[in-house]
Amino acid sequence: GQQLNQSPQSMFIQEGEDVSMNCTSSSIFNTWLWYKQDPGEGPVLLIALYKAGELTSNGRLTAQFGITRKDSFLNISASIPSDVGIYFCAGRYGGSQGNLIFGKGTKLSVKP
Amino acid sequence: DAGITQSPRHKVTETGTPVTLRCHQTENHRYMYWYRQDPGHGLRLIHYSYGVKDTDKGEVSDGYSVSRSKTEDFLLTLESATSSQTSVYFCAISGLAGSTDTQYFGPGTRLTVL
Numbered sequence: 001g002q003q004l005n006q007s008p009q010s011m012f013i014q015e016g017e018d019v020s021m022n023c024t025s026s027s028i029f030n031t032w033l034w035y036k037q038d039p040g041e042g043p044v045l046l047i048a049l050y051k052a053g054e055l056t057s058n059g060r061l062t063a064q065f066g067i068t069r070k071d072s073f074l075n076i077s078a079s080i081p082s083d084v085g086i087y088f089c090a091g092r093y094g095g096s097q098g099n100l101i102f103g104k105g106t107k108l109s110v111k112p
Numbered sequence: 113d114a115g116i117t118q119s120p121r122h123k124v125t126e127t128g129t130p131v132t133l134r135c136h137q138t139e140n141h142r143y144m145y146w147y148r149q150d151p152g153h154g155l156r157l158i159h160y161s162y163g164v165k166d167t168d169k170g171e172v173s174d175g176y177s178v179s180r181s182k183t184e185d186f187l188l189t190l191e192s193a194t195s196s197q198t199s200v201y202f203c204a205i206s207g208l209a210g211s212t213d214t215q216y217f218g219p220g221t222r223l224t225v226l
Contacts, residue, residue, distance in 0.1 A: 031213040042202050042217035043155070050213070088154065092213050098170050100215065102155040 002027055006089055006103030013079055014111050021106040022073040023089035031092040032065050032072040037105075038085045046087075047074070081110050115139040116218035118203050124224045131190040133221050135203030137183075142207035144186040145170075145215060146178060148199040155202065161186055193225045 006023045013019055023032070031050055035043035047058050049065035049072060056063055062075045072091070076083055089103040115138035125131050135144060145160040147170075157170030159178040167178050175197060177189045190197055200222050204215040 033214065035217075040220075042219050045214060045216060048214045090155075090215075098157055098160050098168055100157070100213065101171075104152070104154040 002093055002099075002101050004089060004091055004101055004103040006106055008106055009104070010107040010109070012109045012111060015079060015081060017079055019076040019079055019083070019108065020073060021087060021089075022071060023091065023103045024071040025091060026070065027093055028069040029072075029091035029093050030069075031100075032063070033090040033092075033100075034061075034063050034072070034074045035088045035090065036085050037088065043088055076108075079108075079110055084108055084110050116203060116205055116216065118201075118218040118221050120221060121219065122222045124226065125193050126226050127194055128192050131193050131223065131225075133188045133201055133203075133223070135186045135188070135218060137186075137205050139205070140183060141205035141216075142183075143205065143212060143215075144180065145204040145206075146176070146186065146188045147202045147204065148172065148197075149202060149220075150199050158188065158201075193223075195225050197223065198225045199223060 004023050004025050033048050034046045037043040047056050047063040052069045053067050054065040060077045086105040086107050088105045092100045117136045119134045146158040147155045149155050156172045158176050159170055161167045161180040179187045200220050202220045203218040206212050206215045
């Protein structure tokens with residue numbers, strides 16, 4: 001079946017540093033979504049991307065829909081302790097609403 | 113807050129017993145989804161609904177059934193729970209405005225099958 005490769009799996013960063021994570025696939029996607037999940041809670045939508053090449057920001061977060069439609073990245077600038085959590089990418093392929101698949105997540109830990 | 117609630121939030125049950133989880137939305141979204149989240153697997157789709165009484169299977173539908181008799185409620189049933197169904201279950205909704213692709217998640221239900 002379809003798979004998303006999300007990297008890195010985990011990362012430790014110093015407060016104030018910039019962070020970058022990405023998702024890749026061998027298949028073409030129509031939509032890319034980025035979520036953050038805190039312990040014990042549901043994923044919260046950060047950014048949604050609908051067009052190849054699209055670059056969208058949400059505060060200190062920036063995400064891009066790759067030109068090839070097979071990848072997306074998320075950048076966090078000037079990280080702070082509350083950025084800790086697990087970040088998931090999700091991509092939709094094909095025409096069915098059931099065709100949204102998720103990466104396995106990037107666990108972000110920030111050293112205060 | 114996308115107006116989604118899940119009940120119960122935690123449940124412990126025994127193997128072989130039936131279990132029903134409820135997802136309730138207050139915002140009239142057309143689409144509703146059930147996912148399970150397990151370490152090493154991320155989020156995987158169980159079933160989804162595209163309208164009242166309209167449902168379809170997802171990637172991991174075996175052992176689960178769903179029902180949607182009203183727009184606001186989507187029920188997930190484990191007819192005979194097994195230990196492999198111990199997981200965290202999330203409901204999601206989409207389709208009210210903008211892209212139908214954009215899914216919003218509920219707080220989750222942690223299910224333990226002993």
